[in-house]
Amino acid sequence: MAATLWSEDFLGGTGRTRDQQVLTGPFAHKTGNWTIKGGVTEGKFLTRDLGRPSEPVALPTKDELAWAMNEKVYGAAPWDSTVASGFRNRLEGWMSGGDEPWCNHNRVHRWIGGHMLGGSSPDDPVFWLHHAFVDLLWDRWQHKHPKATYLPKSKLGAGDPQSGRAISLAEPMPPWNVKPSELLDHRDLYRYEA
Ligand SMILES: [Cu+2]
Numbered sequence: 001m002a003a004t005l006w007s008e009d010f011l012g013g014t015g016r017t018r019d020q021q022v023l024t025g026p027f028a029h030k031t032g033n034w035t036i037k038g039g040v041t042e043g044k045f046l047t048r049d050l051g052r053p054s055e056p057v058a059l060p061t062k063d064e065l066a067w068a069m070n071e072k073v074y075g076a077a078p079w080d081s082t083v084a085s086g087f088r089n090r091l092e093g094w095m096s097g098g099d100e101p102w103c104n105h106n107r108v109h110r111w112i113g114g115h116m117l118g119g120s121s122p123d124d125p126v127f128w129l130h131h132a133f134v135d136l137l138w139d140r141w142q143h144k145h146p147k148a149t150y151l152p153k154s155k156l157g158a159g160d161p162q163s164g165r166a167i168s169l170a171e172p173m174p175p176w177n178v179k180p181s182e183l184l185d186h187r188d189l190y191r192y193e194a
Contacts, residue, residue: 006050011126013050020047020114027125036115036123046124047114059111060104068104069141075151079166086151087141091134105134139192142184150180 006013012025012032022045027034029045036044051057068090075086081093089095092105102110108130109116115124122128142148152168167173169181 005126005129011129012046013048015046015048015114019043020049022046022048022114036120048116048124049113051111052113057107057111060107065104065137069137069144072145072148073151074148075166077152078160079152079156079162087145087148091137091141105130135186136192139186150184 005011006025008025010025012022012027015022021043022028023030026032027046029035034046036046068087071085071087071090073086075088076083081089082095083089083093084095086093090103093103094101094106095103109121112124112126112130115121116127116130150169152166155168155171156163156166167180170179172179
């Protein structure tokens with residue numbers, strides 16, 4: 001909680017107990033000129049609940065991340081978010097069983113709390129740092145498993161419960177109609193320094 005990330009001159013800290021309102025740093029509504037306009041919630045102020053002190057949650061561990069990174073296949077049938085195998089779900093699924101089913105990416109959202117919990121999560125600037133790291137993990141996973149491919153490879157049948165939800169390799173994704181196959185190699189857009 002004392003990490004530099006949450007300091008006054010970077011992202012600001014956690015929210016106060018009463019309403020989880022962030023009161024420090026540049027994104028505090030009262031002092032930082034940062035107004036939430038997403039309309040998902042009524043509040044105009046940014047909220048956080050770092051570590052959820054009322055019922056503490058832990059950040060993902062090194063071993064939990066390695067469990068995802070060491071997985072050899074990208075995804076597995078029936079393609080929903082509860083499948084326990086596959087890199088996608090180990091990085092960001094909701095497997096049943098265990099006392100903390102939110103995997104790696106999701107657990108960070110939950111640990112930060114407040115706006116980061118739901119559809120309004122991009123309203124917290126830390127969202128972009130978190131997702132930049134998830135993008136890096138995707139790149140690292142591809143290098144670690146060069147023979148692995150994005151899955152599902154072909155379009156799921158119309159009767160499949162995940163049809164239209166688990167997007168296959170060459171299927172356009174709404175709303176921008178970009179295909180996963182067009183996004184496998186990011187090097188035309190950005191590169192990581194070695
Ligand atoms: Cu996320």
